[in-house]
Amino acid sequence: MLRTRVDSSNIATVGYDEEQRVMEIVFRDGRVYHFLEVPPERVLSLLRAESKGRFFNSEIKDAFAYRAVGRRWR
Template identity: 40%
Template sequence: MSFESDQRLQSEQQAQTCAFGNMRIRIPQSSMIDCIGYDDAAGTLSIWFCDTGRYLYYGVPAALFEAFCNAGSAGTFFNERIKDRFCYVRDPERRRFGPNV
């Protein structure tokens, strides 16, 4: 990869990462995941799934969030490295209009 290509890739990644309150947010290109965010102070990973909304994962190391941001497939990374490995809750602020699933 050339220096110019590397700089362009870094600029694109920075453009897709922003801060939201205390949380760093990243929007991956994924059919499964809309958005991921990380609260450094709390060590909490937030994942907004396309179909089911936001879930909070506790005790996630910052390095894992960084690896998630750089993964080739956000869905595969989630399934292999996060799912069933951390305590989680469905977004407590989410309004529910039907049965709790």
């Protein structure tokens, strides 16, 4: 999975597996979530958004099924 660090107060990295259409969000507190069936253009929109957190909350959080994966520690 390709992961990208982002400039956000809440989100640390965004990853995407295009074959599986799974987007991984790692929050700064270490929580990791996989969002399912996310189209690649939605991931690009998140990465290009001026506010990643605002875009996540309005366009991703309640729009896609997800699963908690665990925690990552810095």
